[in-house]
Amino acid sequence: xxxxxxxxxxxxxxxxxxxxxxxxxxxxxxxxxxxxxxxxxxxxxxxxxxxxxxxxxxxxxxxxxxxxxxxxxxxxxxxxxxxxxxxxxxxxxxxxxxxxxxxxxxxxxxxxxxxxxxxxxxxxxxxxxxxxxxxxxxxxxxxxxxxxxxxxxxxxxxxxxxxxxxxxxxxxxxxxxxxxxxxxxxxxxxxxxxxxxxxxxxxxxxxxx
Ligand code: FE
Ligand code: ZN
Ligand code: FE
Ligand code: FE
Numbered sequence: 226x227x228x229x230x231x232x233x234x235x236x237x238x239x240x241x242x243x244x245x246x247x248x249x250x251x252x253x254x255x256x257x258x259x260x261x262x263x264x265x266x267x268x269x270x271x272x273x274x275x276x277x278x279x280x281x282x283x284x285x286x287x288x289x290x291x292x293x294x295x296x297x298x299x300x301x302x303x304x305x306x307x308x309x310x311x312x313x314x315x316x317x318x319x320x321x322x323x324x325x326x327x328x329x330x331x332x333x334x335x336x337x338x339x340x341x342x343x344x345x346x347x348x349x350x351x352x353x354x355x356x357x358x359x360x361x362x363x364x365x366x367x368x369x370x371x372x373x374x375x376x377x378x379x380x381x382x383x384x385x386x387x388x389x390x391x392x393x394x395x396x397x398x399x400x401x402x403x404x405x406x407x408x409x410x411x412x413x414x415x416x417x418x419x420x421x422x423x424x425x426x427x428x429x430x431x432x433x434x
Contacts, residue, residue, distance in 0.1 A: 235347040236290065240297035242340045243283045248299065249276050249333065252306045259312075260326055261319035265377055269330070272370050279366065282359045289356065305333050327378045334371040341367060 228234050257269040287294040309329035341364040348357035
Protein backbone atom coordinates (compact mmCIF):
# COMPACT_ATOMS: atom_id res chain seq x y z
CA UNK A 226 0.00 0.00 0.00
CA UNK A 227 1.30 3.43 -0.95
CA UNK A 228 1.58 5.88 1.93
CA UNK A 229 -0.29 8.77 0.34
CA UNK A 230 -2.03 9.99 3.46
CA UNK A 231 -1.78 9.90 7.24
CA UNK A 232 -4.71 7.49 7.18
CA UNK A 233 -2.67 5.05 5.03
CA UNK A 234 0.16 5.23 7.53
CA UNK A 235 -2.28 4.83 10.44
CA UNK A 236 -3.68 1.63 8.90
CA UNK A 237 -0.20 0.23 8.20
CA UNK A 238 0.95 0.90 11.75
CA UNK A 239 -2.21 -0.67 13.15
CA UNK A 240 -1.62 -3.78 11.03
CA UNK A 241 1.94 -3.96 12.33
CA UNK A 242 0.67 -3.82 15.92
CA UNK A 243 -2.05 -6.35 15.18
CA UNK A 244 0.54 -8.81 13.93
CA UNK A 245 2.90 -7.99 16.82
CA UNK A 246 0.19 -8.68 19.40
CA UNK A 247 -0.69 -11.98 17.75
CA UNK A 248 2.94 -13.06 17.80
CA UNK A 249 2.95 -12.25 21.52
CA UNK A 250 -0.11 -14.37 22.15
CA UNK A 251 2.01 -17.33 21.06
CA UNK A 252 5.20 -16.25 22.84
CA UNK A 253 3.80 -15.41 26.29
CA UNK A 254 2.87 -18.99 27.27
CA UNK A 255 6.43 -20.07 26.44
CA UNK A 256 7.81 -17.24 28.60
CA UNK A 257 5.51 -18.27 31.45
CA UNK A 258 6.86 -21.81 31.22
CA UNK A 259 10.48 -20.63 31.19
CA UNK A 260 10.05 -18.38 34.27
CA UNK A 261 10.86 -19.77 37.73
CA UNK A 262 9.48 -17.04 39.96
CA UNK A 263 5.78 -17.59 40.69
CA UNK A 264 5.21 -13.83 40.58
CA UNK A 265 6.85 -13.56 37.18
CA UNK A 266 4.80 -16.49 35.88
CA UNK A 267 1.68 -14.75 37.18
CA UNK A 268 2.68 -11.47 35.53
CA UNK A 269 3.17 -13.16 32.15
CA UNK A 270 -0.13 -15.05 32.48
CA UNK A 271 -1.94 -11.85 33.37
CA UNK A 272 -0.41 -10.04 30.41
CA UNK A 273 -1.62 -12.83 28.12
CA UNK A 274 -5.20 -11.99 29.13
CA UNK A 275 -4.49 -8.28 28.68
CA UNK A 276 -2.97 -8.96 25.24
CA UNK A 277 -6.11 -10.85 24.20
CA UNK A 278 -8.20 -7.76 25.00
CA UNK A 279 -5.75 -5.54 23.13
CA UNK A 280 -6.23 -7.67 20.00
CA UNK A 281 -10.01 -7.30 20.44
CA UNK A 282 -9.63 -3.51 20.61
CA UNK A 283 -7.65 -3.55 17.37
CA UNK A 284 -10.32 -5.78 15.79
CA UNK A 285 -12.92 -3.21 16.77
CA UNK A 286 -10.88 -0.37 15.25
CA UNK A 287 -10.36 -2.28 11.98
CA UNK A 288 -14.07 -3.09 11.78
CA UNK A 289 -14.94 0.59 12.13
CA UNK A 290 -12.34 1.48 9.48
CA UNK A 291 -13.75 -1.22 7.17
CA UNK A 292 -10.25 -2.62 6.66
CA UNK A 293 -8.80 -6.11 7.16
CA UNK A 294 -6.25 -6.31 10.00
CA UNK A 295 -4.20 -8.92 8.15
CA UNK A 296 -1.37 -8.60 5.66
CA UNK A 297 1.62 -7.31 7.58
CA UNK A 298 4.41 -9.06 9.46
CA UNK A 299 6.01 -7.17 12.33
CA UNK A 300 9.67 -8.01 11.82
CA UNK A 301 10.72 -6.10 14.90
CA UNK A 302 8.51 -8.21 17.18
CA UNK A 303 9.75 -11.31 15.43
CA UNK A 304 13.31 -10.25 16.29
CA UNK A 305 12.48 -9.37 19.90
CA UNK A 306 10.81 -12.74 20.39
CA UNK A 307 13.75 -14.44 18.71
CA UNK A 308 16.13 -12.86 21.22
CA UNK A 309 13.81 -13.97 24.02
CA UNK A 310 14.04 -17.54 22.75
CA UNK A 311 17.83 -17.37 23.01
CA UNK A 312 17.41 -16.60 26.73
CA UNK A 313 15.04 -19.53 27.20
CA UNK A 314 17.56 -21.92 25.68
CA UNK A 315 20.31 -20.91 28.13
CA UNK A 316 21.17 -22.96 31.20
CA UNK A 317 21.94 -21.12 34.38
CA UNK A 318 20.79 -19.77 37.71
CA UNK A 319 16.96 -19.62 37.60
CA UNK A 320 16.86 -16.13 39.12
CA UNK A 321 19.29 -14.84 36.50
CA UNK A 322 17.23 -16.48 33.75
CA UNK A 323 14.19 -14.72 35.22
CA UNK A 324 16.06 -11.40 35.10
CA UNK A 325 16.91 -12.09 31.45
CA UNK A 326 13.25 -12.91 30.68
CA UNK A 327 12.25 -9.63 32.29
CA UNK A 328 14.79 -7.78 30.15
CA UNK A 329 13.34 -9.40 27.00
CA UNK A 330 9.77 -8.68 28.06
CA UNK A 331 10.53 -5.05 28.81
CA UNK A 332 12.00 -4.58 25.33
CA UNK A 333 8.70 -5.89 23.97
CA UNK A 334 6.64 -3.55 26.15
CA UNK A 335 8.69 -0.53 25.12
CA UNK A 336 8.31 -1.44 21.45
CA UNK A 337 4.55 -1.68 21.92
CA UNK A 338 4.45 1.59 23.84
CA UNK A 339 6.20 3.37 20.96
CA UNK A 340 3.80 1.83 18.43
CA UNK A 341 0.63 2.59 20.38
CA UNK A 342 1.80 6.11 21.21
CA UNK A 343 2.15 6.79 17.47
CA UNK A 344 -1.20 5.33 16.38
CA UNK A 345 -2.96 7.04 19.28
CA UNK A 346 -1.58 10.39 18.08
CA UNK A 347 -2.48 9.62 14.44
CA UNK A 348 -6.03 8.68 15.50
CA UNK A 349 -6.36 11.98 17.34
CA UNK A 350 -5.02 13.94 14.33
CA UNK A 351 -7.43 12.11 12.03
CA UNK A 352 -10.37 12.86 14.30
CA UNK A 353 -10.97 9.21 15.29
CA UNK A 354 -11.69 9.97 18.91
CA UNK A 355 -13.13 6.57 19.87
CA UNK A 356 -10.14 4.78 18.37
CA UNK A 357 -7.76 7.19 20.09
CA UNK A 358 -9.39 6.36 23.44
CA UNK A 359 -9.11 2.60 22.80
CA UNK A 360 -5.47 2.94 21.80
CA UNK A 361 -4.75 5.05 24.88
CA UNK A 362 -6.22 2.27 27.05
CA UNK A 363 -3.82 -0.22 25.50
CA UNK A 364 -0.92 2.19 25.80
CA UNK A 365 -1.67 2.55 29.52
CA UNK A 366 -1.77 -1.24 29.93
CA UNK A 367 1.61 -1.65 28.22
CA UNK A 368 3.00 1.01 30.56
CA UNK A 369 1.60 -0.80 33.58
CA UNK A 370 3.08 -4.09 32.40
CA UNK A 371 6.47 -2.40 32.00
CA UNK A 372 6.27 -0.91 35.50
CA UNK A 373 5.28 -4.28 36.98
CA UNK A 374 8.28 -5.91 35.31
CA UNK A 375 10.59 -3.25 36.74
CA UNK A 376 9.17 -3.95 40.21
CA UNK A 377 9.71 -7.68 39.74
CA UNK A 378 13.29 -7.10 38.61
CA UNK A 379 13.96 -4.97 41.69
CA UNK A 380 12.23 -7.16 44.27
CA UNK A 381 11.59 -10.80 43.42
CA UNK A 382 14.81 -11.42 41.58
CA UNK A 383 17.03 -9.63 44.08
CA UNK A 384 15.25 -11.17 47.05
CA UNK A 385 16.09 -14.56 45.63
CA UNK A 386 19.66 -13.49 45.04
CA UNK A 387 19.85 -12.31 48.65
CA UNK A 388 18.40 -15.58 49.87
CA UNK A 389 21.07 -17.40 47.93
CA UNK A 390 23.66 -15.23 49.68
CA UNK A 391 22.07 -15.97 53.05
CA UNK A 392 22.36 -19.67 52.29
CA UNK A 393 26.02 -19.18 51.48
CA UNK A 394 26.51 -17.21 54.70
CA UNK A 395 24.87 -20.03 56.64
CA UNK A 396 27.09 -22.57 54.96
CA UNK A 397 30.14 -20.55 55.93
CA UNK A 398 28.94 -20.34 59.54
CA UNK A 399 28.39 -24.08 59.66
CA UNK A 400 31.89 -24.57 58.37
CA UNK A 401 33.14 -22.31 61.18
CA UNK A 402 31.37 -24.61 63.66
CA UNK A 403 28.96 -22.05 65.12
CA UNK A 404 26.00 -23.47 67.04
CA UNK A 405 22.48 -23.51 65.61
CA UNK A 406 20.97 -21.05 68.08
CA UNK A 407 23.19 -18.22 66.94
CA UNK A 408 22.66 -19.14 63.32
CA UNK A 409 18.99 -18.10 63.44
CA UNK A 410 19.89 -14.62 64.68
CA UNK A 411 22.74 -14.28 62.26
CA UNK A 412 20.40 -15.01 59.38
CA UNK A 413 18.59 -11.75 60.03
CA UNK A 414 21.51 -9.55 61.00
CA UNK A 415 24.41 -10.64 58.86
CA UNK A 416 23.17 -10.23 55.29
CA UNK A 417 22.62 -6.47 55.69
CA UNK A 418 26.05 -5.30 54.46
CA UNK A 419 26.01 -7.89 51.68
CA UNK A 420 22.44 -7.04 50.72
CA UNK A 421 23.55 -3.61 49.60
CA UNK A 422 25.87 -5.11 47.04
CA UNK A 423 23.51 -7.93 46.06
CA UNK A 424 21.98 -5.89 43.28
CA UNK A 425 25.32 -5.23 41.59
CA UNK A 426 26.76 -8.64 42.31
CA UNK A 427 23.69 -10.52 41.17
CA UNK A 428 24.70 -11.23 37.60
CA UNK A 429 28.17 -12.31 38.62
CA UNK A 430 26.84 -14.69 41.25
CA UNK A 431 26.85 -17.96 39.31
CA UNK A 432 30.64 -17.68 39.04
CA UNK A 433 30.83 -17.76 42.85
CA UNK A 434 29.00 -21.07 43.11
FE1 FE B 1 0.28 -5.60 23.77
ZN1 ZN C 1 6.57 -3.79 14.16
FE1 FE D 1 19.05 -6.90 19.94
FE1 FE E 1 2.38 -5.82 26.16
